[in-house]
């Protein structure tokens with residue numbers, strides 16, 4: 638396991654993924670009943686943007702760095718507020734020096750009745766995550782293979798909530814594991830919301846993954862794609878994808894508001910595209926796109 642998220646924390650892919658995460662949690666909060674977030678590849682929780690790793694790539698500057706002080710239209714600003722509040726909460730001095738990862742953002746948005754299971758396999762990262770959440774009885778940090786957690790920890794006893802699967806894609810076969818993991822998890826817990834991150838880098842692998850999802854027999858799969866540049870000749874993270882299974886009914890329209898705004902801020906090439914597409918369900922093929 639060589640992947641270190643510290644090099645990438647706060648980049649455009651994190652922004653899109655974490656905005657989506659925040660919108661799903663805000664929806665779940667509309668009912669009093671408790672929910673659980675299961676984050677199967679949680680990382681360390683909080684990233685120091687002045688670290689050697691973050692400074693080396695500078696990726697956060699083209700992600701959260703562009704969004705944090707930007708002025709955005711009111712409708713989008715309201716939808717982005719819970720996510721940006723979580724980022725500001727991690728930076729009490731007012732200066733952007735730290736970026737909260739998915740478990741920190743989720744935790745910021747929980748109410749007192751809600752729970753978070755944060756799973757991380759890398760022993761050092763799991764240790765840092767456990768220290769980050771030390772004494773927090775609403776959060777359980779578990780050092781475990783996230784793929785196993787998809788079996789062992791589902792369904793959660795709350796029977797409501799979100800499973801975020803955000804693997805590092807450092808090994809071959811990750812798209813296959815993602816599809817297989819989702820099918821198994823969905824069999825155990827068909828009513829859960831699932832958010833699965835994937836890179837837009839190897840386009841053939843993305844197409845095969847989308848075809849596999851369309852043929853999976855799982856209803857209600859939404860595919861959100863956000864590309865910052867036209868396909869590069871060499872393998873490069875040109876875009877970020879997120880599969881959302883059982884999305885809240887508000888999710889698609891909210892993303893239609895925020896994605897064009899984020900695209901204007903984060904895309905390297907204006908001709909690159911974003912899209913929201915139903916892969917399965919009653920509205921299969923319905924697509925919103927923009928450039």
Ligand SMILES: C[S@@+](CC[C@H](N)C(=O)[O-])C[C@H]1O[C@@H](n2cnc3c(N)ncnc32)[C@H](O)[C@@H]1O
Pocket residue numbers: 638640642651654677678679680681737738739740756757758759762781782783784803804805
């Ligand atoms: C992309 S990062 C996660 C970022 C985090 N979800 C966020 O949004 O802030 C992927 C993480 O998965 C961890 N990891 C790799 N293989 C894993 C596995 N099989 N189970 C759980 N965690 C794993 C890596 O150590 C890394 O911290």
